[in-house]
Amino acid sequence: MTKHARRLLLTLGLAAATALTAAAPAVAQQPYVAPYLSLIPQSSTKYAAIVVDARTGEVLYGSRADAPRYPASITKVMTLYLAFEALAAGKIQLDDPVVFSPRAAAQPPTKLGVRAGDSITVHEAMQGMVTRSANDAAVALAEKLGGTEQRFAALMTLRAQELGMANTHFANASGLPDSRQLTTARDLAILSRAVMRDYPQYYRLFSTKNFEFRGQSIRNHNGLLYRMDGVDGLKTGFINASGFNLAVSAVRENRRLIAVVMGGPNVATRDRVAESLLVTGFDVLERRARGEQITVAQNFFEPPQLAQATEASMQQGDTDRGLSVQLASAPPPGRASSIQIVEPSSVPKLNSGAKASAGGRWTVQVGSFTSRDDARKQLNIVQKRFGAPFTQARGVAEKDGSRYRSRFSGMTEAQAKGACRELKAKKQPCMVVPPARG
Structure with a gap:
């Protein structure tokens, strides 16, 4: 056992001893400062x-x-x-x-x-x-x-x-x-x-x-x-x-x-x-x-x-206080990723000022969930908090592989990018999804 490990075990030993004697009246002890x-x-x-x-x-x-x-x-x-x-x-x-x-x-x-x-x-x-x-x-x-x-x-x-x-x-x-x-x-x-x-x-x-x-x-x-x-x-x-x-x-x-x-x-x-x-x-x-x-x-x-x-x-619940606390982690995501591989040579320029090339076919995604109900709830939350950008859009809980994507569809390119820009300014993550090709 290394000297460092022995020092740490001593820390724990002192702590345990303090806990066992805490019930008895005693002079307050100076806490032992953990190494480092x-x-x-x-x-x-x-x-x-x-x-x-x-x-x-x-x-x-x-x-x-x-x-x-x-x-x-x-x-x-x-x-x-x-x-x-x-x-x-x-x-x-x-x-x-x-x-x-x-x-x-x-x-x-x-x-x-x-x-x-x-x-x-x-x-x-x-x-x-x-x-x-x-x-x-x-x-x-x-x-x-x-x-x-x-x-x-x-x-x-x-x-x-x-x-x-x-x-x-x-x-x-x-x-x-x-x-x-x-x-x-x-x-x-x-x-x-x-x-x-x-x-x-x-x-x-x-x-x-x-x-x-x-x-x-x-x-x-x-x-x-x-x-x-x-x-x-x-x-x-x-x-x-x-x-x-x-x-x-x-x-x-x-x-x-x-x-x-x-x-x-x-x-x-x-x-x-x-x-x-x-x-x-x-x-x-x-x-x-x-x-x-x-x-x-x-x-x-x-x-x-x-x-x-x-x-x-x-x-506030950050530590377990002697109880078993699970991290609020979702199940492993589905393998049907929404990532589209785009080579740099075909990357569209941002803020180019070009008019929408596919009016009414652009989408804004505001979440992805394992259940349709959760996806719909997210749509309702976003609609309630940020309704203005989506007055002309249609909210859908769209199935994609094993997950349900919360999406507002039926938007022009300018509407979708403007809506997502407004959401991000208010700390609401989103993603603009262009129309499928073909």
């Missing part, structure tokens, strides 16, 4: 964390788990989720070319540095996103899958809703700064579970330690892959507004945990906090297997201000 959590500034407004049992979805620990945060490059997990979906549906292949548009090539670092007009394979684009967190690869892949990054971001948000990520909105495929791009630690844990649950055949990509690309050896930004036993993913992220983020998963003795840490002041602190949470979580699962009733939230003492935030989260 004390390194998070107590006044930090960026910090949030969660630990989840990947098998059951139980939240073992949460601190500010539902507070809005910027995902930064953890966004790329959703971009990859939709790429995995397209692969599984046979719509793309790993060796298909991904052409870099001028816009994709112009993305700021970190990036692969592929020139406009050049191409790499789908597999290389995904490897570049996982290891170097390549923004140019993320945009190029988004354009291949969705036609434009804007349209692809709308698909990302819709899929997030379907997965139960109730507090997430995506504005781009890379995670570069955008005030509209918001999520929570809980939602990122839901996404992490979904990736490994729905696409286990592709999840292993997240454990790539080194990527050989055009004479370069690119090392994965996730340092825990190299130093913590059992870690096999997922993704790091950083922008100034978010601080240092990490979604990480590890397996020990056939038990898998997911930890999300957001708002770390630096890489080292973020990684140490995540490692500390995972080690403690595994110890809790091991002790439960021996019959002990114990949770991380009950036994992981924190600095005073973080402890107060955790307690407030518990009162």
